[in-house]
Amino acid sequence: AQRVTQPEKLLSVFKGAPVELKCNYSYSGSPELFWYVQYSRQRLQLLLRHISRESIKGFTADLNKGETSFHLKKPFAQEEDSAMYYCALSAISGYSGGGADGLTFGKGTHLIIQP
Amino acid sequence: DVKVTQSSRYLVKRTGEKVFLECVQDMDHENMFWYRQDPGLGLRLIYFSYDVKMKEKGDIPEGYSVSREKKERFSLILExxxxxxxxxxxxxxxxxxxxxxxxxxxxxxxxxxx
Structure with missing residues (x-):
């Protein structure tokens, strides 16, 4: 079974400092990895996905298959980045007729950006 | 813009009651999921469905059931x-x-x- 580990429950950094939220996974197949973000009083929303190799709101994440990691990074934190961040893995199997088995989430990291 | 609508924002129920949580999506998606979110535990998958009348157990299905009679609607039931x-x-x-x-x-x- 797949697993996603986010080792930090809480991460506090000062505005303008670099941010790195760690995510490690275990999965025997080839995973699809995502970062989701939940701002205060808002719904959970997709931040970025590894397959697109994009930068969203200044955040990037690189899939490192050797280290089974998908860390989220931003060079200069902003106060509006304060939120709950979840790393998630999608394991698409064939037993359900090609359907998805759902995302497996880490426990989340609460990022606080101090002014 | 895809919309996933949950019928109630807050619910208070008594122990032993049967509870229905409703979810409707408007983008003709095949796959629908129910998670519960708890502090320190993240999101855990309860049930999912990849087609009408189809359902699969997630990681914590005990005490729950689901219903998917129409493609756009996925209900979670606490018996x-x-x-x-x-x-x-x-x-x-x-x-x-x-x-x-x-x-x-x-x-x-x-x-x-x-």
């Missing part, structure tokens, strides 16, 4: 609510063709069982 089911419940949907784009989540239903 006999207990206090340990007090939680935030999130519904999500996704298209099989666009699984790489992740899922869209509803705003959540905060259920309190007293």
């Amino acid at each position: 006999s609510a207990s206090t340990n089911q007090t939680s935030m419940y999130l519904c999500a949907s996704g298209s099989w063709e666009q699984l790489n784009y992740g899922y869209t989540f509803g705003s959540g239903t905060r259920l309190t069982v007293v």
Whole structure:
């Protein structure tokens, strides 16, 4: 079974400092990895996905298959980045007729950006 | 814009009651999911469905059941609510063709069982 580990429950950094939220996974197949973000009083929303190799709101994440990691990074934190961040893995199997088995989430990291 | 709508934002129910949580999506997605979100535990998959009348157990199905009679609607049922089911419940949907784009989540239903 797949697993996603986010080792930090809480991460506090000062505005303008670099941010790195760690995510490690275990999965025997080839995973699809995502970062989701939940701002205060808002719904959970997709931040970025590894397959697109994009930068969203200044955040990037690189899939490192050797280290089974998908860390989220931003060079200069902003106060509006304060939120709950979840790393998630999608394991698409064939037993359900090609359907998805759902995302497996880490426990989340609460990022606080101090002014 | 994909919309996933959960019928109630807050619910308070008594122990032993039968509880229905409703979720509707408007983008013709095949896949729908129910998660519960608890502090320190993240999101845990309860049940999912990849087609009408189809359902699969997730990681924590005990005490729950689901119903998917129409493609757009996925209901979570607590047959006999207990206090340990007090939680935030999130519904999500996704298209099989666009699984790489992740899922869209509803705003959540905060259920309190007293």
